[in-house]
Amino acid sequence: MERESMEFDVLIVGGGPAGLAAALRLKQLADAKGRELSICLIEKGAEIGAHSLSGAVLDPRSLNELIPDWKEKGAPLSTQVSEDRFLFLTADGAHRTPNFLLPECFTNHGNYIIRLGHLTKWLGEQCEAAGIEVYPGFAAAEILYDDNGAVKGVATGDMGLNRDGTPGPQHQPGMELHARYTLFAEGCRGHLGKILEARFNLREGADPQTYGIGIKELWEIKPEQHVPGLVMHTAGWPLDAATYGGSFMYHLEDNLVAIGFVVGLNYSNPYLSPYEEFQRYKTHPEIRRFLDGGKRLSYGARALTAGGLQSLPKTTFPGGALIGDDAGYLNASRIKGIHAAIKSGMLAAEAAFEAVAAERQRDELSAYPEAFRSSWLHEELHRARNFKPLMKKGLYMGSLLFGIDQIVFRGKAPWTLHNTADHQYLKKAAECTPIDYPKPDGVLTFDRLSSVFLSNTNHEEEQPCHLQLRDPAAAIRINLEQYDSPEQRYCPAGVYEIVRDGEGGAARLQINAQNCVHCKTCDIKDPTQNINWVVPQGGEGPIYQGM
Template sequence: MEREAMEFDVLIVGGGPAGLSAAIRLKQLAAEKGQDVSVCLIEKAAEIGAHILSGAVMDPQALTELIPDWKERGAPLKTAVTEDKVLFLTETGARQAPNGLLPDCLVNHGNYIVRLGNVVKWLGEQAEALGVEVYPGFAGAEILFDEAGAVKGVATGDMGLNRDGTPGPHHQPGMELHAKYTLFAEGCRGHLGKQLEARYTLREGADPQTYGIGIKELWEVKPEHHRPGLVVHTAGWPMDTATYGGGFVYHLEDNLVAVGYVVGLNYSNPHLSPFEEMQRYKTHPEIRKYLDGGKRLAYGARAIAAGGLQSLPRLIFPGGGLIGDDAG
């Protein structure tokens, strides 16, 4: 069965913060010039924001540049940071670093503790209001190329396949989405992004990318344990001195607390389990005091690109570009 095709000026693969921000900015620029640019965004999750997992402290500067009146539009940035604490943990104790000695990246005055999935959902609403065609529930399965070897879009995955990958009785072929320019914003180690890096040697001259895994839980805690706006970062226990890792506790609104742990994926101990380290982390007195008597509402994990500027690939290639975590 032949695949149908749709044509757009710009196609964006991935409905996270980078993909949606790019879609919004494209529409803004087109409107400023009195032009009509068709922008399509596809997202593998059933709804925008459903696959976003992050314990997030958000600097609103970029959002202010993108949507200056975000407060009036009801953006879900509700909890301003009121206090930073950086703790060095031993198995039973903790020592707090003086706030005057903290690097800028750990000073969050003016930032907000957010549920990033809610922020992304709101960004999706802003994009649709500007005329972006947003299609959740569709994953980019295949990159399409023109005769000159440039990217000309993607194809979505077939529906109604049997377990062995053969077409079933309700098979429907994927849709081809063609565009003059395609932006890939799939997140960390996106499968299409990896293919593009290999095809166009985008990693030539760049350091290897390094990765961590972040595990996060959302808790509803007792009111007496809740301190809205408190940001806690920790180092030390339960990691040994040879393994990169650290934890966080972010106090949101409505008695909600995000607690999480990050482990670098270059650990050498074959018996180390990031999940088990997260469970140990929650037993530390400085962490447990917030969670005692509370209820875990949700949990999950995601990969994190951690290599920094020296690990960035080339971002531009014929017919498209990498943005967000797809770019590292």
């Protein structure tokens, strides 16, 4: 069956803060100039906000630029930060860092604690009210190119395929969406972004991107334990001093607390489980005192970019651009990326509008990276550029050196340190000590499958598996035999499982793709880069409730 096609001036792939900001900025510019502009935004989640997950503390700087009257328009920013706390945890104690010793990046005066799903839903409503075509439930599965090799749009995935890829009885072919310019806003480790980086050699001269995995729960706690506006971060226990990571606890309104744990994916021990480290962290006396008597409401996980300025790829190519976390604009030292995503979307939108207004088509939007280099976002990322490389030196030495970098040099040291790909750090199992994690108690700590249930994740089981192995034999020959199958532990959703057919039978890797929460960790951390994450059918995956 032939695919139908639609034509637009600008197509945006992804309904997170970067994509929605780009769409709104395009419409604002078009309205200001009295020009008709066809804008289409597609989102793989079942609804706008369904796949949005972040801590999250929002620096409102870019939102102020995009929608100056956001308060009057009812933006869901209701909890302003009232207090910062930073703790170094030991197994049974905690040491609080005085606020006057904290680098500026760890202070949050003037910021807001938000639920990203609520913000993206609200931004989507602003887009629809402005007349922008917004289509949730449509997953971009393929990049389309014109005769000159420029990107001319995307095709959405077929629906109703059998496991072997053949059309099933309910088969519906995807649709081709063509545009003068296509902006890719898929979020961290976008699967089309990877293809674009390879095809157009966008990483030439850039460091490899580095990542963390963030695991989050939303709790309702007792009123007497709730401190509205409190932002608390910790480092140290339960991770060892050589492993990068830390926690966040953000007190929202209505006795709600967002609590989460981030582990840098450059860890070396294949026995480490970020999910289990998070569960163990909640048992610390300084943490459980907030959660005792409370109720866990939601769960989710997502990879996040952490490489900073030196890991940004070239962001433009003929016919389009990468924006938001698809490029990697997150500021890891601040643990913030939403404001950066919004700003990058605005900058790309301004370049795309200028090109369309000049009747150009599918050339490079060179005005976008030029505008970035002269923006406050570039200045902010430049100040923070050495954070992740310094933290690879260990918790205490890294913290000391980064403090010197920020307080003494003000982020302007005359050197830039470099990043290495995360999967290269994993050691062989024989070189490491297994970690004995305690069993969940079902009250404060939980198993993975009950957590996935809270993420409202759903996939049609009969479709082709969206977690592809480039070499299926390598899962046993290399991952199991050399690394004891670390995918069983780094996946926060129980997707990967080593099973044996009968007693003493041959081992095989079972992929429970229906559990996948689309975090992309497997695509990043696999030691041989054997796992390739591609989109399932549109509308599938988690449906986060304001995460």
